[in-house]
Amino acid sequence: MSKKQSYVVAWLEIKGERFEVLVRPESAFRYKEGEKVEMDEVLWSDTVFKDSRKALKASPESLRKAFGTEDVKVIAERILKEGKIQLTEEERRRLLEAKKRKVIAYIVRNAIDPKTKLPIPEQRIEAAMEQAGVSVDLYRDAESQAIEIVSKLARLMPIKIARALLEVTVPSDVAGRLMSEAKRMGEVKRSEWLKDGSLKVELEVPAGAQVDVMNKVQEIAKGRANVNVKVVS
Numbered sequence: 168m169s170k171k172q173s174y175v176v177a178w179l180e181i182k183g184e185r186f187e188v189l190v191r192p193e194s195a196f197r198y199k200e201g202e203k204v205e206m207d208e209v210l211w212s213d214t215v216f217k218d219s220r221k222a223l224k225a226s227p228e229s230l231r232k233a234f235g236t237e238d239v240k241v242i243a244e245r246i247l248k249e250g251k252i253q254l255t256e257e258e259r260r261r262l263l264e265a266k267k268r269k270v271i272a273y274i275v276r277n278a279i280d281p282k283t284k285l286p287i288p289e290q291r292i293e294a295a296m297e298q299a300g301v302s303v304d305l306y307r308d309a310e311s312q313a314i315e316i317v318s319k320l321a322r323l324m325p326i327k328i329a330r331a332l333l334e335v336t337v338p339s340d341v342a343g344r345l346m347s348e349a350k351r352m353g354e355v356k357r358s359e360w361l362k363d364g365s366l367k368v369e370l371e372v373p374a375g376a377q378v379d380v381m382n383k384v385q386e387i388a389k390g391r392a393n394v395n396v397k398v399v400s
Contacts, residue, residue, distance in 0.1 A: 174211035175258060176219055177243070179250030181233040186225055187216040188243045192258050199247050200308050206240040209247070213239045259305065267303045271296070273313040274320075279374040281327050284399045286375040295320045329374035332356065332398040333381065337388040339364035345387050352380050374399050 174189040189211040198204040215230060217223045227237050234242045254262065275289050301316050320326050333353075337345050345366065349355050353372035360366055372380045377396060384392045 175255070176253040177246050177250055178253065179246040184229060184233060185217060186230075186233065186242070186246060187219045188212075188214075188239070188246055189216075189219060190243070190247070190252070192252065192254060192262065195247060195252055196262055196305075199252070199306075206243055210239070210243055215239055215242055263303060263305050266305055266309060269309040270303055270313045270316065273309050274317060274326075274375070276375045277313070277328050277373040278317055278326050279329050279331075279399065280325050281329070282325050284374075284396070286378060287324075287326060291324075292320070295323050295326075299323055329399050331372055331374040331377040331396055332400075333370045333372060333377065333384075334367065334395045334397050335370055335384055336361070336365055336367045336393040337384070338391055339366065341388050341391075342366035345384065345392075348383065348387055352376075352383060369397070 173191065175192045175195070176187050177190045177195060178185055178187040180186075190209050191211055194204050194209045198206075198209050215225045217225045217229075230237045230242060234245060236242065271289055271292050274292050275286065278287060278292075279285060280287055296316065299319050299322070301319055304312060314328060317326055317328055335345070335349075342360075342365070345368065346355070346358065349368055349370050353370045353376075356369040356371055358366065358368045370380070377399075381394050384394055
């Protein structure tokens with residue numbers, strides 16, 4: 168993509184007056200969804216426009232009146248949070264597909280088949296979404312959409328959002344590493360040192376991720392971990 172095509176317009180109207188900034192589309196959407204993205208990475212230029220196509224800049228007076236500041240980064244933050252982003256059809260298709268993949272990934276990680284208590288493959292989720300005619304909204308966060316979509320898919324297939332509580336016991340020589348990694352994999356509910364020096368941990372994880380977590384635990388313990396699924400709810 169050329170430099171000329173590498174930005175899109177984000178805009179906000181305040182009391183009938185339009186303000187525009189030029190932004191990098193992927194970074195802008197990541198920021199809009201709440202990810203930690205530096206504004207320097209988002210902004211394509213450090214100018215606030217009244218009309219970017221005509222290269223008409225917003226006056227300092229109008230910026231102070233509308234935003235209370237002339238700071239471009241502060242202004243851009245508000246425009247991105249409250250305004251809209253103008254996309255080409257190509258950018259829209261690409262970002263929409265990326266959002267769809269994010270929604271599906273959330274469902275795969277957090278949902279299970281309540282009959283088998285097992286995760287549901289990505290391909291099955293995607294096929295069910297197509298069957299249900301479910302569409303993804305580019306401007307809404309993936310998590311809230313995923314939760315709504317699961318309720319729609321439940322009409323076609325057994326599926327629900329759930330959490331799994333794993334009881335993990337590992338030998339003492341890998342206990343320290345397990346505790347460090349466990350905090351990244353889920354929420355440690357309880358930990359207990361046993362008389363033989365081994366460590367028992369209760370770890371709550373997204374139900375759809377339980378197999379991956381168990382595999383990771385066995386990798387840490389070199390196959391010596393004892394893992395039981397205590398509850399899936």
